[in-house]
Amino acid sequence: MKSLSPEKVADFIHAIVEADRNIYTTHIVKRMQEQGVVQAREDWENKNAIPLPAQFLHISSKLVAESGHGIRFRLISLWPIYRRNGPATDFERKALEQLSLNSNTTQRGIVTTGKKRLFQAIYADKAINDTCVSCHNAHPLSPKRDFRKGDLMGAIVVTIPLDD
Template sequence: MMNALVCLALSLFLLNVLPTVSMASDQEAIPPGTVADYIHAILEADRTFYTIHVVERMQKGQGPAASEDWRAKKNLLPLPAQFLKESGDLAAKTGSTVRYRLISLWPINPDNGPYGEIERKGLETVRDHPDRTATARVTVGTQVYFQAIYPDHAVSETCIACHNTHPRSPKHDFKMNDVMGGLLIEIPLNK
């Protein structure tokens, strides 16, 4: 239910704001970096709320726990990273050409590692400068994207404990507010 609401809110936002990114030059357009900032604010707020007010409560025994096995087993919730991945997949199914996902230099799931040198360098930038956003223009096929990688900070002891104890985690010493990876947002610049 929450994924559907997040997807609906994001879809409405994208349908109303995104077209202004590539409007004709005689009209005022919103710069893609500003659009990425708007999207990031929404995604970060939704995921933080889910982590703190849903997952942490459930982990304290007030309901079903969050687990990476949530699809295979009943009465489990998706982990916050899975929540974001699922909302990104749902947004893509609505026809949105904006793409977003979590990436990390230390992914538990190898699919969440950087896809290439530009993403790896962006992650290194946010790791070394946690107050910055790494940006680039990337081309996939014939589509040009504005790419932004925002630092993904550890905001919950639950997230830290999971990453520090997970057998597939390549890093086991995360602390509160550490950069655990990045939230990558890609906005199409041409159609």
């Protein structure tokens, strides 16, 4: 059987992650809030609320990481609300800068952490609806408060181990 390239694997993972978050954002969060059923809140665990879309992705990422396959995905931004969501490496920073110039591309490369070689693919993450925009623009820790629907907000990083 022919093996898949890391580029193809990353594209598959990203397609699933993006679809899941878009469904959650558009069909769950937006509808629940519009109908007054429940709010998505940053402090959702302490309130009668549901996670924000970024938190949903983070929770999903933690569950995937616990599977032991070495696959990781996360959100990063040049304008992170929390420092942990900023670029962790020069490669991530440069990829975000390139995406800010052309968000219709994917930035790919091999990075080394200790003795491990990792493939990273970095995909544009755009504001898909007004809920994303209003939350980021109103957050007291947000360094950027003029997002509009369709704007690049950051990126989704997919990391795949290359060595066994």
